[in-house]
Amino acid sequence: MAATTNDPLAALATHALGFVRDGDVVGLGSGRAAGAFVHALAARVRAGLKVHGVPTSEETARLARELGIDLVGLEADIALTVDGADEVDGKLNLIKGHGGALVRERIVAAASERQVILITSDKLVEVLGGRGPLPVEVLPFAVPFCRRRLEDLGLKPTMRMQEERPFVTDNFNVIFDCAVGPIGDPAGLERAIRAIAGVIDTGLFLGTADRVVVADGDTIRELVRKRR
Template identity: 55%
Template sequence: MTIYERALDFVPDGEVIGLGSGRAAWAFVRLLGERVRAGAIRVRGVPTSDETARLAVECGVPLAELAGAGELAVTVDGADEVDPNLDLIKGYGRALLREKVVAAASRRLVILVGQEKLVPKLGTRGKLPVEVVPFAVPLCDRKLVALGLSPVLWRSGGQPGVTDNGNRILDCGTGPIADPAALDAALHAVPGVAGTGLFVRMAGTVLVGDDKTFEFIEERTPSR
């Protein structure tokens, strides 16, 4: 059984679910589309990025708007880091704000990762994305430096990159983070910060594996 097949076990028939962004999430969307087209399951998906929305349409997964959907049954997404507490860093794919909103709207967040994404402490890979409104970039840059981070403005094609929300990303250099919850709170206290890549106590299930194997499962009850 692959990690993506195992993730389907968490998707109830007839519900609205969240569709994540990134390689692992898109592999899941493709498999989900196969099951939808075969009539094996009926779902609608709330996408976390424009790219996910395009893929879901191509794969035959009906879309739903977050407005009016109510509580989502589950969101299936990937992550860039997972620590032993199942806390996450996300956002290398630039969809972190919508991913967090959709995850928070869900009864359960199921995360799909390979072994290489498991870290002893968040920040081990050295990057924490922070989404900021364009007007506030200079202020946020100074404030994030004062918090001990090393922010670098994300650029795409030689120009400042723009998220699906019309915002910018500051990729913050960081070492291992001693207290992710405290850092997340400090970042959100900076005017202009729209979201951070820290997903603290949000994941209920982490599946570890790849497109050939399913290795193990970690679970907890999220405190949301």
């Protein structure tokens, strides 16, 4: 375990820099923890580290450009992606997407050799779903149909709003935040939601994280996925 600073996100970001090597292509996640990592990475770039970034959202892309990180696309081989999560269970399954970037986050993670997740200890849960809603991204055309089908699954979908209008993702879709409660079968629920025509993606990220770095009080600890 390593000691943290008074800012747990800054401590997580600094710790994650240890996974980055000169010349790497790094997936840049979205959200507060990922934003802290982008700031920390940019400081290393200014000190001479040579890396390229692949952003998971337009917001992250803007931040990285402002801070001087060179950006590339998915044609590059991504060594690792550093991102955050909203919930993490004991098997390192995740709920993501409260920032609205779940589709691109999944694509960049899938294109990466490794995914490192940065969280504070309050994001650790025994069972996914008990801490907050499950985001589901859907095509605007399919909103009424998807709402009914999500309700048929026992979910309680609420359209995510921004300034009294539906929140629009970087992919020009909308998001239902679904009250789910504790999810007994995450894989089964993911399959059922993905089977709905018009659903683009869900916030369930199962088996994607290789390592979760946790800021827990005044220490940093790592959780590593067990490989079969």
